[in-house]
Amino acid sequence: MSRYIFRRVLQLIPVILGASAIIFFILSYSTQDPVMMLLAGTDPTPEQIEMTRQQLGLDKPIVVQFFSYMGGLLRGDLGVSYNSGRPVFQEYIARFPATLKLAFWALFVSVLISIPIGIVSAIKQYSWFDNFGMTFAMLGVSTPNFWLGLMLMLLFAVKLGWLPSGGYGGLEYLIMPAVTLGTSQAGLATRMTRSSMLEVIRQDYIRTARAKGLSERVVIIKHALKNALIPIVTVVGFQFGHALGGAMITETIFSWPGVGRLMIDGIHKGDRPVVIGCVIMLCIMVSVVNLGVDIFYAFLDPRIKAGYTK
Amino acid sequence: MNINNDLILDINNLVVHYETMEGTVQAVNGIDIQLPREHTLGIVGETGAGKTTTALSILRLIPDPPGVIKSGEILLDGEDILKNSEKKMRSIRGRDVAMIFQDPMTSLNPVHTVGDQIAEVVRLHEGLSRSDALKRAGETLEMVGIPAERSTEYPHQFSGGMKQRVIIAIALACNPKLLIADEPTTALDVTIQAQVLELMKDLRDRLGMSMIMITHDLGIVAEVCDEVAVLYAGRIVESGTVREVFKSTMHPYTEGLFNSLPVINDKGARIKPIPGLMPDPIELPEGCAFHPRCPYAFDKCTKETPELRYFGETHGVACHAYDQDGFKLKRRG
Numbered sequence: 001m002s003r004y005i006f007r008r009v010l011q012l013i014p015v016i017l018g019a020s021a022i023i024f025f026i027l028s029y030s031t032q033d034p035v036m037m038l039l040a041g042t043d044p045t046p047e048q049i050e051m052t053r054q055q056l057g058l059d060k061p062i063v064v065q066f067f068s069y070m071g072g073l074l075r076g077d078l079g080v081s082y083n084s085g086r087p088v089f090q091e092y093i094a095r096f097p098a099t100l101k102l103a104f105w106a107l108f109v110s111v112l113i114s115i116p117i118g119i120v121s122a123i124k125q126y127s128w129f130d131n132f133g134m135t136f137a138m139l140g141v142s143t144p145n146f147w148l149g150l151m152l153m154l155l156f157a158v159k160l161g162w163l164p165s166g167g168y169g170g171l172e173y174l175i176m177p178a179v180t181l182g183t184s185q186a187g188l189a190t191r192m193t194r195s196s197m198l199e200v201i202r203q204d205y206i207r208t209a210r211a212k213g214l215s216e217r218v219v220i221i222k223h224a225l226k227n228a229l230i231p232i233v234t235v236v237g238f239q240f241g242h243a244l245g246g247a248m249i250t251e252t253i254f255s256w257p258g259v260g261r262l263m264i265d266g267i268h269k270g271d272r273p274v275v276i277g278c279v280i281m282l283c284i285m286v287s288v289v290n291l292g293v294d295i296f297y298a299f300l301d302p303r304i305k306a307g308y309t310k
Numbered sequence: 311m312n313i314n315n316d317l318i319l320d321i322n323n324l325v326v327h328y329e330t331m332e333g334t335v336q337a338v339n340g341i342d343i344q345l346p347r348e349h350t351l352g353i354v355g356e357t358g359a360g361k362t363t364t365a366l367s368i369l370r371l372i373p374d375p376p377g378v379i380k381s382g383e384i385l386l387d388g389e390d391i392l393k394n395s396e397k398k399m400r401s402i403r404g405r406d407v408a409m410i411f412q413d414p415m416t417s418l419n420p421v422h423t424v425g426d427q428i429a430e431v432v433r434l435h436e437g438l439s440r441s442d443a444l445k446r447a448g449e450t451l452e453m454v455g456i457p458a459e460r461s462t463e464y465p466h467q468f469s470g471g472m473k474q475r476v477i478i479a480i481a482l483a484c485n486p487k488l489l490i491a492d493e494p495t496t497a498l499d500v501t502i503q504a505q506v507l508e509l510m511k512d513l514r515d516r517l518g519m520s521m522i523m524i525t526h527d528l529g530i531v532a533e534v535c536d537e538v539a540v541l542y543a544g545r546i547v548e549s550g551t552v553r554e555v556f557k558s559t560m561h562p563y564t565e566g567l568f569n570s571l572p573v574i575n576d577k578g579a580r581i582k583p584i585p586g587l588m589p590d591p592i593e594l595p596e597g598c599a600f601h602p603r604c605p606y607a608f609d610k611c612t613k614e615t616p617e618l619r620y621f622g623e624t625h626g627v628a629c630h631a632y633d634q635d636g637f638k639l640k641r642r643g
């Protein structure tokens with residue numbers, strides 16, 4: 001098992017390097033000049049511009065810039081923000097707790113909604129509840145986050161005044177962003193739960209479980225759900241990994257000071273090291289959560305565990 | 311079959327339909343089964359004859375929807391289980407009536423250990439603690455010829471024959487009064503089939519169980535059963551003791567089944583399959599469902615459904631041909 005994990009961590013390295021290279025070159029060819037963005041509003045002289053360019057190392061050929069950045073990356077150095085002058089990694093870590101909190105609570109909302117609705121929809125296939133559940137799932141998938149977020153804000157912050165419209169703080173600040181992000185995740189997770197459960201409850205071993213005299217609750221929870229969980233965990237894990245990389249839209253709407261907003265700000269200000277750093281961290285988050293999901297599979301299914309130890 | 315006061319199972323006029331979008335599937339159309347205690351009944355028939363539906367009805371496990379038990383009664387130990395609450399049924403399943411399913415590869419839950427899967431049924435019906443139930447699971451495994459240490463292993467670590475032994479262990483863990491085996495050896499290799507069959511016979515005799523053996527293999531019936539009922543299109547066409555049905559076959563369909571068997575000591579003889587196919591259970595032919603394939607069919611067979619008539623005390627046949635004086639089958643001999 002530990003050999004398997006080690007192998008998977010090694011596989012992470014080329015993924016991160018590849019993603020970094022792609023994002024590095026895309027940003028280099030963007031029309032924004034980071035120097036001009038940085039000096040905007042100061043009416044700089046050509047000497048000042050040239051000096052800043054040299055300071056940032058942007059006067060060198062792009063290939064040299066690339067290798068010097070990658071060299072830093074291999075030593076764990078994500079570079080320095082053009083804007084604040086602080087190391088990108090420090091900026092990221094400062095914002096990460098807020099993102100972690102939001103991602104976790106969104107996951108909680110998503111699982112709380114999707115698993116029960118998905119299970120009941122599967123058991124009562126084609127019933128009114130199933131129709132309702134699938135309508136909800138479709139709405140969840142297709143409603144844009146910014147729209148849902150704004151609607152919630154209009155209702156609960158502006159009209160009713162029950163919740164703050166944005167910012168960072170206690171539970172009251174968390175509810176709307178978590179619900180916005182969580183319901184959009186729940187759409188896909190509900191459909192996945194339903195289809196996975198539908199497949200499992202037709203299996204012969206479910207009939208065996210019923211023939212033992214077990215109650216329907218035990219049949220569904222103990223015998224069906226554990227078998228149905230693998231695709232569900234895959235989807236939910238992927239969504240969680242993404243949210244950990246920063247829920248850009250949700251964080252922006254609710255002024256949530258997470259890494260998603262760090263990245264958006266970076267893009268606005270042409271702060272190339274911040275943007276690349278955020279993308280790399282997103283890669284790492286998604287990969288680490290996926291690895292966690294793969295390890296979790298082994299606890300769900302002994303056949304997969306047997307495959308890992310080979 | 312004669313009326314016996316000591317019947318473990320007494321099914322009267324059972325009708326089960328599946329009501330689907332395409333139409334009503336008439337799976338079981340008025341079946342009577344009387345099974346004396348500690349006897350073994352073989353239910354024989356082709357795929358789709360209603361064997362499994364009959365068996366699942368006894369546990370009330372017909373998938374609903376689309377399955378509906380339209381009428382009839384199923385007396386288990388004199389009590390009509392069709393009147394039971396679902397809760398009462400749960401206490402019967404696994405404790406009084408246990409079932410062994412056809413495909414051992416898919417009938418065990420892949421994510422629980424075999425020990426847990428056996429212990430679960432003991433805990434449920436006998437209220438044992440987890441550790442006592444696991445101990446009992448080990449003993450039950452030993453009984454079916456698997457070392458108790460293997461109870462911590464998962465189904466994928468067992469071969470097909472071993473899995474079927476585990477399923478037998480689950481079924482027998484609570485000493486059921488009635489064991490229903492639905493083609494328990496069909497999915498197994500021939501050599502393993504014989505072992506599993508031998509094991510089932512041995513355990514049945516040791517534990518004093520009554521048994522229903524569903525199969526399409528007449529050899530298994532001859533080997534294991536006391537009585538046999540031949541099913542065609544959801545009806546019993548012939549029933550009686552194994553000796554009666556095998557030695558003095560009366561129904562043309564049963565004759566057809568025997569003629570489909572290869573004869574070992576006559577290499578020149580050709581197998582004579584029954585011409586045609588089972589009728590579509592959504593649109594059963596009028597009259598006797600077998601008449602389109604029956605070499606003896608005449609007018610009446612296309613109009614009236616024959617009832618089971620008794621020739622002798624236990625030998626029942628549902629066939630109009632016996633209205634004609636001196637009618638005899640031309641069975642290959």
